Amino acid sequence: MSFISYLVSGISLGSIYALIALGYTMVYGIAKMLNFAHGDVIMVGAFAVFTAMMTFQLPVWASILIGILVCMILGIVIERVAYKPLRGASPLSVLITAIGVSYLLQNLALLIFGSSARNFQSVVTLPAWQVNSQLSISGETMVTIIVTTVIMIVLTLFINKSKPGRAMLAVSEDRGAAQLMGINVNGTITLTFAIGSALAAVAGVLLCSLYPQISAYTGQMPGIKAFIAAVFGGIGSIPGAMIGGILLGIIENLSKAYISSQLSDVIVFAVLILMLLVKPTGILGKKIQEKV
């Protein structure tokens, strides 16, 4: 396989990371917390689609819709039950709660679906594109890149042009001021979680189509890596999440190809550490001055 093909699949993987990272960065910017459970929402979304397709024999488009709906509801429920009551609490408490939610989702999935990985039937029916004798791009890769690009464009437009989107920006800048301006802060935060979770569902489906296996732990590593991507690109910045995600996917894939597949994870973590040491706010992040 050539460098180009590794690059392309790296972009594809990176797009999925970008989708997940968007959820992290939006919640971090607007609700000021790290939603540790986000990675596992991906897994739930994938399982919802899986169940809809396998158990209920529903068509692909319906299954995906169900997956998105399930995740949106899950995200909203989690926010209302576990995170909202802790809005004034110490960051440590919030973090521990988020870990609890993540753990809960993983173990529920373990109980329901068992511990062995299942085969996930790819939702993509597009045939591979034989570019030339060296390069063949799979249908999944193409769909992933196209879908994520479209979503990112739509999301950017939504945030910048629509009223609820601009409300999200306002809340991320200054929650108190936003409230005083008449913005429904609770609703905005709920919307953020809903959108993030919907994206997670899409990411889950794409991830499991690209790497056609699903288990209770499917979301954990991609979740961590997507968070790394969000930090890499600048936490709180939407374009940052996109750039961070794609770059990370490329770095990971090229590491797998040219260095070692075992060490690729180590390299990704090393990237995070380096970033945090050199420019903690990430590529596109801005330095937030703590009020003393």
Add this chain to the structure above:
Amino acid sequence: MSYLEVTNIGISFGGLRAVDDFCLSIEKGQLYGLIGPNGAGKTTVFNLLTGVYQPDKGKVELDGVNLTGKSPVEINQNGIARTFQNIRLFNNLTVQDNVKAGLHNQNSYSVFEGILRLPRYRRQEQAMNKRAVELLKVFDLDQEKDTLASNLPYGKQRKLEIVRAMATHPKLLLLDEPAAGMNPNETAELMETIQFVRGHFDMTILLIEHDMKLVSGICEELTVLNFGSVLVQGNTGDVLNNPEVITAYLGD
């Protein structure tokens, strides 16, 4: 050269020049006031002096030692202690432990000596306990020494912050709005306490205040800050009667 010599320090936040060409000279043992309307940059000046922010120009010297560019920890070790506009106590520690935290650098027993309870630990802990109670007595807080800092009433919390700052054995004490939220009685008591601290501990004090009664009552000299720059400097009486100062506070 004065005891505290601040020369042309400044800092910008984004496009805003928060403090510009700020100069200050304070003599040893003086009680000095930094006043100005809200948002003038007074706390920012404190943050520049204590290393929380790094000035992008200028120099800060205390007792001949150049403190410019040092970290907050180094600056405290070199003699500047402060209180904060929004009280920053160690809420889960007792009153006495808050003060003993301030005494941290006045003691030298190592981690091992502490763990193994060697004689140096015992000696220094005993001395710390004594010293802490002594300091608390000055501020009439010794009765509450075992109370959790977060359970103190507001006025006592402000006083505790000052005790903790004094415990670090500073040369210069910075008080950021020490009378905020106090009623006239408490303020009068605070005025006496600050003057007592200056006399008893031979302390040099720079304070930020909005309460003009306190400022005119105990400060010998003032600097007025407006929009990040020095408006007027001089002795209290002259400054407070200066028409520009009055305009700055009250508007046209």
Add this chain to the structure above:
Amino acid sequence: MKAMNPMKLFGSVRPATKNKTITYLMVLIFFGISGILVQTGSVGSLFTGLLVPMCYYIIMAVSLNLTVGILGELSLGHAGFMCVGAYVGGIFSLLTKDAISQVWIRFPLAMLIGGLCAALMGILIGVPILRLRGDYLAIVTLAFGEIIRKVVQNIYIVSDKNGLHFSFVNTVNPASIDLATKEEILNGPMAVSGIPKDTTLWIAVLMVMITLFVIMNLVDSRSGRAIMAIRDNRIAAEATGISITRHKLIVFVTSSFFAGLAGVLYAHFSTITPVKFDYNMSILILVFVVLGGIGNIRGSVIAAVILYALPELLRGFQNYRMLIYAIVLIVMMLLNNNAKFIQFKAGLGRKLFRRKAKEAA
């Protein structure tokens, strides 16, 4: 001379010393009685087998509480340090099995070396992340925990008459090994076998006491106050002349040392495979800490004992164990931050207090 009332004497002692003594006594009494019951054969082998693990889980919980409760930072890679200690200590014992046949020399050395290596790892990890806080620190420690596990899972060590052979890829190239004297030391995911089972109950309890002694004394000292000051208000701590980096390092090193020590005890008690020191274990220990009370060392001891024993004794529990831990974490956090619950707890405390005061009078 007036007769001294021992209770009055106890009452005049510092509350911190009182608390520590109570904790020591609780440990000694619990394990003392349990030990006697085991000796006299009054309890089944199920309970007996729990006693030593309880000890190393206590050590894990107490050392994690130092980081989470006293320093106020969340570390999600604690199992990684236990892993380092277990492997280093275990391999040391395995290699010196013949050279140092006296257990009472070899085992303490193994514990020391295992602990120190874990502490070294704590420094290696701690230094680059010293400036990180909160969420970032948590993720990085999680990452490190996973990295340690993955790295150990991929190490193969074989010894023969020529010495040790390392490989990261696969069972070491057979051609380079003198098959006659070959001995597998570390077999990747299959880990180490043949570590002498040196951990006895009284050694484990002794280690618990040492851990408690060091950590409780550290907390009740000038360094402990500084660490808690950093937890309560980092900016004020700096302004008070307290070095954040120095004290963070003290915490990382101490916490990881004892986690490594716990690992050595584990390795010399039951079989170790890298997969056991995973994220699940780090979360398990975190549950102990949260349930026992963040910052409450005695609470960690109690929680570790009860929460470790409970699922083992209630077999039907097994499948739902981790699910219940997850729910416990969430519920504890919600309760601890709920004003009504805090008032309720204080009210309970007052009721108990009033009774004690009445009795003393």
